[in-house]
Amino acid sequence: MESYQRAAEIVPSERQLAWQKMEFYAFCHFGMNTFTGKEWGDGQTPPEVFNPTDLDAEQWVKAIKSAGMRGIILTCKHHDGFCLWPSAYTEYSVKNSPFRDGKGDVVREVADACRKHNIKFGVYLSPWDRHEETYGQGEAYNTFYKNQLRELLTNYGEIFTVWLDGACGEGKNGKVQKYDWQSYYAVVRELQPNAVISICGPDVRWIGNEAGVCRKSEWSVVPSWLSINEFTAERSQKEDDKKFAKSHNAMLLDLGSRKAIRKENELIWYPAEVDTSIRPGWFYHPEQDYKIKSLDKLFKIYLSSVGGNASLLLNVPPDKTGHISKMDELTLDSFGRLLRREFPENLFGEHARADATSELDEAHGAQNVLSEDETAYWQAASDDPKPELILDFGQETRFDSLFLQENIATGQQIEAFSVYIEHKNHWKRIGKYTVIGYKKICYFKKAHKARKIRIVFNQNRGKVTILCALAYKREELDTPTDNTQDLS
Ligand code: FUL
Numbered sequence: 001m002e003s004y005q006r007a008a009e010i011v012p013s014e015r016q017l018a019w020q021k022m023e024f025y026a027f028c029h030f031g032m033n034t035f036t037g038k039e040w041g042d043g044q045t046p047p048e049v050f051n052p053t054d055l056d057a058e059q060w061v062k063a064i065k066s067a068g069m070r071g072i073i074l075t076c077k078h079h080d081g082f083c084l085w086p087s088a089y090t091e092y093s094v095k096n097s098p099f100r101d102g103k104g105d106v107v108r109e110v111a112d113a114c115r116k117h118n119i120k121f122g123v124y125l126s127p128w129d130r131h132e133e134t135y136g137q138g139e140a141y142n143t144f145y146k147n148q149l150r151e152l153l154t155n156y157g158e159i160f161t162v163w164l165d166g167a168c169g170e171g172k173n174g175k176v177q178k179y180d181w182q183s184y185y186a187v188v189r190e191l192q193p194n195a196v197i198s199i200c201g202p203d204v205r206w207i208g209n210e211a212g213v214c215r216k217s218e219w220s221v222v223p224s225w226l227s228i229n230e231f232t233a234e235r236s237q238k239e240d241d242k243k244f245a246k247s248h249n250a251m252l253l254d255l256g257s258r259k260a261i262r263k264e265n266e267l268i269w270y271p272a273e274v275d276t277s278i279r280p281g282w283f284y285h286p287e288q289d290y291k292i293k294s295l296d297k298l299f300k301i302y303l304s305s306v307g308g309n310a311s312l313l314l315n316v317p318p319d320k321t322g323h324i325s326k327m328d329e330l331t332l333d334s335f336g337r338l339l340r341r342e343f344p345e346n347l348f349g350e351h352a353r354a355d356a357t358s359e360l361d362e363a364h365g366a367q368n369v370l371s372e373d374e375t376a377y378w379q380a381a382s383d384d385p386k387p388e389l390i391l392d393f394g395q396e397t398r399f400d401s402l403f404l405q406e407n408i409a410t411g412q413q414i415e416a417f418s419v420y421i422e423h424k425n426h427w428k429r430i431g432k433y434t435v436i437g438y439k440k441i442c443y444f445k446k447a448h449k450a451r452k453i454r455i456v457f458n459q460n461r462g463k464v465t466i467l468c469a470l471a472y473k474r475e476e477l478d479t480p481t482d483n484t485q486d487l488s
Pocket of ligand 1: 236
């Protein structure tokens with residue numbers, strides 16, 4: 001059996017499937033660095049410095065939801081070791097800060113606000129801890145770390161992800177801590193079996209840079225060595241070097257094609273997440289207020305990540321007052337509007353039809369791609385050499401984007417496909433693509449007008465499935481009407 005055929009048999013776990021459906025969610029880097037203006041704290045800043053005067057977690061959640069994001073991951077402890085919850089295992093936390101007279105708990109406030117507004121909550125707990133004395137002492141630190149994990153995974157309700165950062169800036173003569181990763185994972189599985197363990201974990205893969213850059217063909221089935229934490233750590237930030245991880249030079253460009261996996265024995269389902277910040281830094285710095293990513297840039301990142309078989313984790317750092325600043329709030333709101341304007345209403349209405357060159361059986365008919373049933377999908381017959389799908393709007397229709405989803409519960413299979421429209425009695429090709437995976441957004445600068453769209457699956461790994469097809473036409477912005485003639 002060829003390795004690509006083995007790859008075709010690999011499927012996601014339930015927790016990976018649930019995570020993938022989140023698509024777009026937020027990182028909130030908040031902590032001691034918010035008050036010192038640093039990106040990496042050294043763990044020596046006194047707890048008194050942490051003093052958000054007007055923390056409003058609901059404001060965060062509302063701002064984040066306005067952009068269409070479905071969850072928040074909070075930096076409960078960054079590399080400086082300062083804990084945003086009153087951990088029983090260290091004095092270096094909110095309990096010794098002026099915040100709510102030492103009685104506050106940022107993790108609780110954010111977790112509660114997420115629950116109240118129906119988005120998911122996840123935790124970031126930095127393995128690298130520059131404050132904790134036991135760091136570098138092997139088992140003592142591992143026990144400390146697991147105790148903190150237990151607190152976070154027991155006291156704050158359902159957690160959707162535990163985000164394990166690979167960064168460690170200890171220099172040559174620095175402390176060396178051997179993390180007992182497997183025992184960390186065991187705590188997560190025991191206490192939050194539905195949570196994915198991301199980055200230095202087995203469930204979600206770091207895309208490989210912090211610039212928001214994706215691969216042209218992002219595969220969810222990749223060689224298992226990509227999940228070895230030392231490999232991830234090697235490519236994470238080494239020092240407080242803002243340039244390294246933000247560039248994508250260190251990124252391997254092909255992880256999952258037939259060629260890339262030809263000699264690989266062990267393959268795993270390890271889907272990608274793109275993490276990037278709305279600002280140059282991960283933490284809030286007022287001098288970066290005018291360096292917020294433009295809507296255009298955010299949209300490009302969205303199309304290539306969410307629309308390119310990856311998820312998008314966008315960092316929005318709250319400021320010293322404990323608010324998401326006005327500038328970011330406005331950007332998020334505008335971005336939400338932009339998405340709703342780009343993808344307003346699915347154009348495959350009740351008169352739309354789907355046909356295919358073949359159907360596996362009655363249960364896997366082509367019409368399933370147009371149904372809202374999330375479990376119904378089309379599957380081509382296994383002996384169909386080049387399956388095709390024809391989507392018929394029922395009448396001439398203008399569209400400028402097409403969303404396609406494979407049924408990834410049965411694996412990722414499509415390697416190349418082309419999209420055509422019916423034009424003056426022949427088929428005109430309007431796009432040529434590689435993978436689909438969870439979601440592919442085929443985005444056209446100009447609208448196409450046609451009654452029928454034909455999709456030809458030129459190369460696949462054995463099982464061609466499509467779960468869903470959607471088409472949109474962006475809403476034009478209202479242009480001010482010219483009243484001058486009326487005035488004359
Ligand atoms: C990196 C960290 O060093 C940054 O400070 C930030 O937390 C980013 C998400 O991960 O590895």
